[in-house]
Amino acid sequence: MDPLFDNLPPGHEFEEDMELRLWEYIDGLSTDQERSAIEHMLVEHAEWRAKYKELLEVHRGIEEVELEQPSMRFTRNVMDEIARLQIAPATRNYINKNIIYGIAAFFITVIVGFLGYGISQMEWSSTGSDSLVGVDFSSVDYSRMFNNNFVNGFMVLNIILGLMLLDRYLGQRKKEWQAA
Template identity: 35%
Template sequence: MNTIEEQLWNYIDGNFTVEEKIEIEKKITVNIQYHSAYQELLAVHNELNQLDFEEPSMSFTRNVMDKVNLELKPVALKTKIDNRIIYSIGAFFALSIIGIFIYAIATSGASFDFKMPTINFDAGKYINATTIQVFVLVDVALGLLYLDSFLRKRNINAQKKGN
């Protein structure tokens, strides 16, 4: 498309500012080439406006979606690996680690005569009636919370099965 046609199409479509529109109108009235091209493009524009476009039927979308649903869905590209292979590899590494551990113990010259350290710890100072009551209170509260969540889950599952 040349610049004359582009300018005339923009003029016909109303895409110009007021100054540009006045300039094109002057060119159409003065220049015969502009005037003849304008008449041709205006005729084409009017013909295009008079065309009736076909609209798809109301069930077009449904028909297309039905055809799409009939298409085979692509299969996931995951390959099934035999579990025996994975277990064999895991067993090999586990046996290797155990063998290295046994070898390290067998070759070390460690002696195992440890003496237990003596600790002067009097549990009676820290564990008294108040401590036991607080501990029991916390345990009961946690138990009630667990029981509540358990019963709620059971109730929700029963409602789902009922619906």
């Protein structure tokens, strides 16, 4: 045997190693030392020659096979077919309407609560003022209501979320109007 193949572990499948080395030889991936050892094995062993001829025929067959190429309009045809078949929209909303209504009710309740608190701070005694409204807004003590940073932040958050809810509602209405 060749010294290149002497270092195979005991019980190693020599035929698998032979096929692997022959494929590397055919593909030109083997080193010069391996190439000379394989050429030596091909000259001396009929089993190696038979396997080499078999693998060489497979290699030539693979090279002769012509790869199929899609037509130039393949992508265009696929996209036209997809456009022809209308893609069905989602049949169910992902967010339950009750959740949206619950959030809206919460924000409306908070806003009404703040308005109620503000109105309750007014002095309702009637004085003969020249105001058409009949309510003197200068008598409302805003400092007690709006001096807390937490309350201010909470009101800003409520306003932003309320505007987002309004935007979503109006956007949905716009889509329905455009679809009709």
